[in-house]
Amino acid sequence: MAKLVKIKCEICNLTDKKILHYHHIIPQCDAMCHNGKNNISILCPNCHSSVHAGDIIIIGVYPSSDGRCLMWFKKGEEPPISKEFWLVKDNPLVLTIGGESDDLENMSDEKSDNKE
Ligand SMILES: [Zn+2]
Numbered sequence: 001m002a003k004l005v006k007i008k009c010e011i012c013n014l015t016d017k018k019i020l021h022y023h024h025i026i027p028q029c030d031a032m033c034h035n036g037k038n039n040i041s042i043l044c045p046n047c048h049s050s051v052h053a054g055d056i057i058i059i060g061v062y063p064s065s066d067g068r069c070l071m072w073f074k075k076g077e078e079p080p081i082s083k084e085f086w087l088v089k090d091n092p093l094v095l096t097i098g099g100e101s102d103d104l105e106n107m108s109d110e111k112s113d114n115k116e
């Protein structure tokens with residue numbers, strides 16, 4: 001398999017090749033899921049720690065005129081593409097986002113039921 005060349009951080013476009021990291025988009029990926037290049041993103045140390053902290057959510061690697069394009073968004077911001085097109089559905093951080101909005105709906109229901 002051809003190795004993914006580290007050219008720049010796919011989130012902030014930093015080009016210092018010496019400090020760039022490889023990051024597995026879906027951790028503990030087995031051979032049946034997005035293994036290989038489409039499960040790997042190239043990140044600088046800053047963006048890498050933001051991804052692991054959950055402040056940046058990676059949606060997946062999409063084809064583009066450059067060959068590939070990493071889709072991502074910052075926590076609390078509007079995702080660039082609608083959720084049904086997200087490639088990384090197994091990403092626990094992506095699932096957390098959906099869970100949060102469900103919790104908010106449940107909370108408002110409880111309030112309206114409380115008549116005391
Ligand atoms: Zn970066």
Ligand SMILES: [Zn+2]
Nearest residue numbers: 022023024048
């Ligand atoms: Zn990582």
